[in-house]
Amino acid sequence: MDSAYQLLEYAAQSWPERTALIDEYGVMTYRELYVQSETLKKNLQQTGISKGMGLAVMGRNGRAFIIAMFAGMGCGAVVVPLSHQLKSAEITAILLDTGVHALLDDQSIAASSTDSAIIFIALATQTLRFSWINRALKVPLTPLTDAAFIRYTSGTTSSSKGVVLSHASILARVAAASKALQLDCDDVVLCILPMAFHFLVSILVYIWVGATIIICKDLLAASLIKDANQYHATMLYASPMHFRLLAADVSGKQMPSLKYAISTSSAIPATIADAFLRRFNIPVTQAYGIIEAGLPLLDHLSGQSDPQSVGYPTAGFSVALLDNENRPVPDGQVGRLAIRGAGLFDAYLKPWQTAAQVMDCGWFLTGDLAKRQIDGRVIICGREKTMINVSGSKAFPEEIEAVLNTHPDIVACRVFGQPHPLLGEVVCAEVVLTPLAKWDEEAVLYFCRQRLSTYKVPQRMQTVAQISYTTSGKVKRVISDVNLT
Numbered sequence: 001m002d003s004a005y006q007l008l009e010y011a012a013q014s015w016p017e018r019t020a021l022i023d024e025y026g027v028m029t030y031r032e033l034y035v036q037s038e039t040l041k042k043n044l045q046q047t048g049i050s051k052g053m054g055l056a057v058m059g060r061n062g063r064a065f066i067i068a069m070f071a072g073m074g075c076g077a078v079v080v081p082l083s084h085q086l087k088s089a090e091i092t093a094i095l096l097d098t099g100v101h102a103l104l105d106d107q108s109i110a111a112s113s114t115d116s117a118i119i120f121i122a123l124a125t126q127t128l129r130f131s132w133i134n135r136a137l138k139v140p141l142t143p144l145t146d147a148a149f150i151r152y153t154s155g156t157t158s159s160s161k162g163v164v165l166s167h168a169s170i171l172a173r174v175a176a177a178s179k180a181l182q183l184d185c186d187d188v189v190l191c192i193l194p195m196a197f198h199f200l201v202s203i204l205v206y207i208w209v210g211a212t213i214i215i216c217k218d219l220l221a222a223s224l225i226k227d228a229n230q231y232h233a234t235m236l237y238a239s240p241m242h243f244r245l246l247a248a249d250v251s252g253k254q255m256p257s258l259k260y261a262i263s264t265s266s267a268i269p270a271t272i273a274d275a276f277l278r279r280f281n282i283p284v285t286q287a288y289g290i291i292e293a294g295l296p297l298l299d300h301l302s303g304q305s306d307p308q309s310v311g312y313p314t315a316g317f318s319v320a321l322l323d324n325e326n327r328p329v330p331d332g333q334v335g336r337l338a339i340r341g342a343g344l345f346d347a348y349l350k351p352w353q354t355a356a357q358v359m360d361c362g363w364f365l366t367g368d369l370a371k372r373q374i375d376g377r378v379i380i381c382g383r384e385k386t387m388i389n390v391s392g393s394k395a396f397p398e399e400i401e402a403v404l405n406t407h408p409d410i411v412a413c414r415v416f417g418q419p420h421p422l423l424g425e426v427v428c429a430e431v432v433l434t435p436l437a438k439w440d441e442e443a444v445l446y447f448c449r450q451r452l453s454t455y456k457v458p459q460r461m462q463t464v465a466q467i468s469y470t471t472s473g474k475v476k477r478v479i480s481d482v483n484l485t
Contacts, residue, residue: 004148004170005074007208008034015185015210022231023062023215025125030210033067036123040071043121044104047130051076052140052147054100056133058082058091061195061215064106064126066207069199072104073148073167078141080150080162083196084108094152097350098162099141101134144346149200151291162349163291170200173294173343174208177201180298180314181262185210187234188257190227192216192242193265194473201294201343202237221249232257239473240268243284247275258282260301264289265473267380269402273307286310288380290366292345293317297378309377317341320363321372329371334381334394337370338363369396386477388417388425390455395427397477400458403451404429407444409437412467414475418460426459432467439463 001007011020012034020030049055055077059065065081072079080098082091084105095103104121107129119130141147146166153161165173183189189206191213206213214231216224224246227233233255236242240263261276264287273284288297288310297319299311313319320328321335329335340363347354358364369381381387382396389395397415404413412432417425433439441461448457468476 001171003073003167004174004204005070007171007174007204008037008070011207011210018185018210019212020207021063021066021191021213021215024217025063028063030207032124033063033207036063037067037070037074040067040121040123040128041074044071044075044077044130047102047119047121048132048135049075049077049102052142052145053077053102054080054098054141054150056080056082056095056098056100056103057105058084058086058103058109058196059106060084060108061191062106062126063215064123064128065195066199066203067123068104068106068128069203077101078147078150078164080152081196081199083194085194094162095133098150099134099137101137101141102130102132104128104130142347142349143352147346150349151197151200153291163345164347164349165200165343166346169343169346170204171343173201174204176314176316176342177205177295178209179316180295181205181235182301183209183211183235187211188214188231189235189237190214190216190224190233192219192224192236192238198289200291201289219245221245222251225249225251225253225255228255228258229253234259236261237287238263239265240272241473243268243276244272247272247279249279255280255282260285262287262298262301263307266475267398267402268307269405270308271402271406283307288378290339292364292366293339293341294343296339296341299377306377309373309379311378312376313341315342319372319378321370321378322363322365326360326363331372331374334369334371336384337366337368337378337380339366340364369394383477386416388415388427390417390425390427391423393453393455395456397475400427400429400448400452400456401475403448404431404444407447409433409440410444414467414477415458416477420459427456428460429458430462430464430467432465433463 012030016031017029019027020033021028055072057068057079117132121128148167149165150162214227216227261282262285277283283305284307285299285305289295296317297310298314299305318340320338322338323329367384370378372378382398386397400415401413410431414430418428420426
């Protein structure tokens, strides 16, 4: 294979009549998915999209998004997936930052009044909206001749960055992730995570192995359980939020066909993993996915899993935990998580930096802090930029949030550090209460003291109406300086 588009060609040739996906419009076979992608590809080429041009693709989870992504790559364009949940200012900023030539979307948001030269392209079940942004721009979107895909990082602590991948990197990444996930053409996957963030590698892996993708219409526990049972789902790949919703379901209905339940996007609190296990008798496995590397870490899919760990390096990946001098730290100590392996990203878009320029001694530093257990499993402790240094002791917002989120009166929270003249920093927290709860700060502090070391207990707390999240579901954070010793 030379291009990511050939993943779809391969699937259509191998399993033409197998079900590729099921969504609100019904069943679509791999033959139909390929034919509609080919048709849209030709329409885009007639419109003027060609090799090297940038095509932003925006839409909800569904067949139209998958078809649009494949059609764009089939044209040789560099596709830039965008979530329909982005705000108008965020969309504009990404379009300007990338300098894409055009935008293709499923009309899930209103058209801008400044949009010009809009073209409507009909699919079998939906109509897409195409608009030129920089039609007169004749230069390719990137200096990379094999560029295929740019996705922006979540931007939880700073401005998001455009991560560039070539066709070769995508193919290597899909092959590695396919080995890790152990899926085949008999598997049925519940698609819950936003495709704009999980097209690579999740959707491409499902298609390459000929699995069936169930595109859930909503995130209600009752709907997910119904879809899982109606279509005999074998894998649930979701975020901690989804596992929390499912664990809280009181219907008593099980999901007997599920073989694997994998949590990703952010660390899952042990209480949620345990509650899901009790409710459905299915252990939760954690995966560590990152746009620069794909799926480099995954815990056991069968046997004894540890929901607090993201597991072991997957096939073709190596992991190191380093101090500030890039020296390995002993097992059990916190270090900077470094990765190398198959399908690493090719470059950052702006300023243009190749992976070779970014990497340090062949390692990609993820920005995460982690420690390795004696059994080899890796535990993510937090982000370098958000670690809170309290008199030399390291406190991680994620760990403290996991405790606060188990309090019966708290539905969401955000933990961060603030400067302190004597301690360096102190832990602070914002919490969102349940509708009927009354704020009792002392009771919450007592709750924390029973579960956290003294230096991790919040020194300043306040209630807020809501917590801000990125479009990929991660808490937007306040940046705190870090000094790893």
